[in-house]
Amino acid sequence: MSALQKNSDTCGIEQEQPGSQINPKVHWVGVALDVPLGDGVFDYKSSDPVELGVRVIVTFGRRKMIGVVVSRQDKPRIDPEQVREIEEVLSDIAPLPADWLRMAQFAAGYYQRPLGEVMLPSLPAPLRKVSAYQGKASRGGPVARMRKQRSPAPLPDLTPDQIPTLNTEQSGAVDQIVACNSHQTFLLHGVTGSGKTEVYLHSALHYLAGGKQVLFMVPEINLTPQFEQVLRARLVHQGGEDVLAVLHSGLSDGQRLREWLRVSTGQARVLLGTRLSIFTPMPHLGLIIVDEEHDASYKQQDGLRYSARDLAVWRGHDRNIPVVLGSATPSLESWHHAQKQRYTCLSLRQRARDVTLPHIRLVDTRRLELQQGFSPQLLEAMGKRLDAKEQVLVFLNRRGYAPVLSCTSCGWVSQCPRCTAYTILHRSGSAARHHHLQCHHCGYHARVPEKCPDCGDADLRPMGRGTQRLEEYLGECFPAARIARIDADSTRLKGSAQKLFAKVHAGEIDILVGTQMVAKGHDFARLGLVGVLNADAMLFAQDFRAPERLFAQLMQVAGRAGRHVAGGEVIVQTDYPEQPVYQALLHHDYTGFARHSLQERESVGLPPFAFQALLTAEAKTIAKALSFLEEAKSVAQNQFSAYMDMAVTFYDPVPLRVVRVAHVERAQLLVESTSRPVLQAFLSAWNPQLGPLANQLRVRCTLEVDPLEI
Numbered sequence: 001m002s003a004l005q006k007n008s009d010t011c012g013i014e015q016e017q018p019g020s021q022i023n024p025k026v027h028w029v030g031v032a033l034d035v036p037l038g039d040g041v042f043d044y045k046s047s048d049p050v051e052l053g054v055r056v057i058v059t060f061g062r063r064k065m066i067g068v069v070v071s072r073q074d075k076p077r078i079d080p081e082q083v084r085e086i087e088e089v090l091s092d093i094a095p096l097p098a099d100w101l102r103m104a105q106f107a108a109g110y111y112q113r114p115l116g117e118v119m120l121p122s123l124p125a126p127l128r129k130v131s132a133y134q135g136k137a138s139r140g141g142p143v144a145r146m147r148k149q150r151s152p153a154p155l156p157d158l159t160p161d162q163i164p165t166l167n168t169e170q171s172g173a174v175d176q177i178v179a180c181n182s183h184q185t186f187l188l189h190g191v192t193g194s195g196k197t198e199v200y201l202h203s204a205l206h207y208l209a210g211g212k213q214v215l216f217m218v219p220e221i222n223l224t225p226q227f228e229q230v231l232r233a234r235l236v237h238q239g240g241e242d243v244l245a246v247l248h249s250g251l252s253d254g255q256r257l258r259e260w261l262r263v264s265t266g267q268a269r270v271l272l273g274t275r276l277s278i279f280t281p282m283p284h285l286g287l288i289i290v291d292e293e294h295d296a297s298y299k300q301q302d303g304l305r306y307s308a309r310d311l312a313v314w315r316g317h318d319r320n321i322p323v324v325l326g327s328a329t330p331s332l333e334s335w336h337h338a339q340k341q342r343y344t345c346l347s348l349r350q351r352a353r354d355v356t357l358p359h360i361r362l363v364d365t366r367r368l369e370l371q372q373g374f375s376p377q378l379l380e381a382m383g384k385r386l387d388a389k390e391q392v393l394v395f396l397n398r399r400g401y402a403p404v405l406s407c408t409s410c411g412w413v414s415q416c417p418r419c420t421a422y423t424i425l426h427r428s429g430s431a432a433r434h435h436h437l438q439c440h441h442c443g444y445h446a447r448v449p450e451k452c453p454d455c456g457d458a459d460l461r462p463m464g465r466g467t468q469r470l471e472e473y474l475g476e477c478f479p480a481a482r483i484a485r486i487d488a489d490s491t492r493l494k495g496s497a498q499k500l501f502a503k504v505h506a507g508e509i510d511i512l513v514g515t516q517m518v519a520k521g522h523d524f525a526r527l528g529l530v531g532v533l534n535a536d537a538m539l540f541a542q543d544f545r546a547p548e549r550l551f552a553q554l555m556q557v558a559g560r561a562g563r564h565v566a567g568g569e570v571i572v573q574t575d576y577p578e579q580p581v582y583q584a585l586l587h588h589d590y591t592g593f594a595r596h597s598l599q600e601r602e603s604v605g606l607p608p609f610a611f612q613a614l615l616t617a618e619a620k621t622i623a624k625a626l627s628f629l630e631e632a633k634s635v636a637q638n639q640f641s642a643y644m645d646m647a648v649t650f651y652d653p654v655p656l657r658v659v660r661v662a663h664v665e666r667a668q669l670l671v672e673s674t675s676r677p678v679l680q681a682f683l684s685a686w687n688p689q690l691g692p693l694a695n696q697l698r699v700r701c702t703l704e705v706d707p708l709e710i
């Protein structure tokens, strides 16, 4: 066994106890390390007292690592002879504050991860890399190096556009938010274009004036750079040049460190960031805003699978400050909390500008002849809008040229050799060198075969369509129109999404074709018509959240139409116009949709009326994955039967919808309870058994709490 054993008992963060005994000669501490063992906290010693929250360099096994001191104890929990000395105490930044430590501890417990795996990855990379501190290149460490560098040139002083006067609904909402001087969670439910941003801004300015910091979370920043500019322009007048810091995954390590330091020292007062920003220390935090709170990107999908929105509510409660969750289509979880008066609902029912919500038309495609997926109605409406010099948005949530390539004589279809999935035909431009087949699950690339690999026939045809094919077809239909496609392919290069959106905003684009990237948040001024293709694909998905997601997506994309000029229209093509999702959309009826969906969820005991955790297994074969899950289930039923009596229930292990990805086969086991504390207690007991079992059966497993996709 290595010199460092994992602590046998659960090592939480020390609650400061006045007068607690500390050995005068040796100081025993618990250090959280990014190591997937036990609770992620390991014993070390020091001859000097060490503060909680301080970062230290230690040796773990044979490696040097940076860790965070999270506890001090009278004696170590392993043989004192085996405890190593802390090598270096890093004092280039202040100790991580107590509330940050508390939140990390909460997240580790709630999401069932070792504490070190929560803490360390949430810090900017240079602060957790030993090489940044030791060796020739370190030059005093990353913080000192950064201070020596010149600060980036000051940003141009932007004058804000005309600041609108709040309408009655907006000022009512702001009044309630700013009147709150303790914890309260507000659900700002405002229809698309109702001016939620102004409510956030006014509330933020109020807390800034009171000397507080504001955390403003958004699902994505790359897509909405103009929002950052607007925010900056509005804030500098109150908070000075340095007021805004921005954090998202597109920043370099150095940029991220700089922004993190500015916020955690209290210098920058507003942090605009994506989900990772929830873990930034903010000494004067006074308000948290979560825009588009329903957005799935608040949920991290690997490593620590946390929900930044849920942690925001926790943090607000812990710091005793208000939290504002805003959306035109709140998640059913948040809506349910509001219905139960746990959250305070603030409603904006009207659009802020003098326009109504767009008119929605369902085009029944059952008996229609479609041309490349377009109904005659949609094409005609597009023509009219273009003639009137308005912009048109065509929404299809599928990138690539066609979802599969197929042989007309033998029925061969293009399949990924590594996954149970088709390869997608990609074709940007007409030259054959721009054509290839791509797997959207594992990234596999292949050239397009000249003839069928099975029968040799040369007649291979694309089946179905993606955004590239729509773009091509629209070019033929509307040769004079300037068309832009915005999807993950067209925006791969850094800055390209910004450029494309800037062109749309500048009126240099007539038709915008895009995936869900174009659906959110954008305040297009000239967009008159939105056309939605192939929404039905999401209608009958297995996941019980699929209708909720579809409805939110349709409401959001529809909400891009007619925001500044009257007469906006949305055309949704469907084979199932009678479906409740479409009927609710037709009437812009979020409330009705939510009521109906919650009733349904309640009657079958699904979230938010139940709490779930998902155990996923990955193995060489599906049989192995399934047998691990069976074994895990029987461990639960045999060893923890008390929880089964307390309403913890298991579904059967099942293969994932796409079973094999990159040669790995996957299955899942869903656990559910009507009580969150009971589920939590059960998971804490069960989870430590899973790692050893998985090792034994040569399976990789992950446990996810509150999974969004099932």
Ligand SMILES: Nc1ncnc2c1ncn2[C@@H]1O[C@H](COP(=O)(O)OP(=O)(O)OP(=O)(O)O)[C@@H](O)[C@H]1O
Residues within 6 Å of the ligand: 164, 165, 166, 167, 170, 190, 191, 192, 193, 194, 195, 196, 197, 198, 327, 328, 352, 353, 520, 521, 522, 523, 559, 563
């Ligand atoms: N009080 C107001 N008077 C006039 N215009 C306003 C007012 N408040 C906001 N606006 C304008 O209304 C438009 C929509 O506002 P905003 O983008 O904040 O909507 P939103 O509620 O965030 O919508 P979505 O959920 O669709 O993103 C913007 O162009 C904004 O400048």
Ligand SMILES: [Zn+2]
Residues within 6 Å of the ligand: 416, 417, 418, 419, 421, 439, 440, 441, 442, 443, 444, 661, 662
């Ligand atoms: Zn693949």
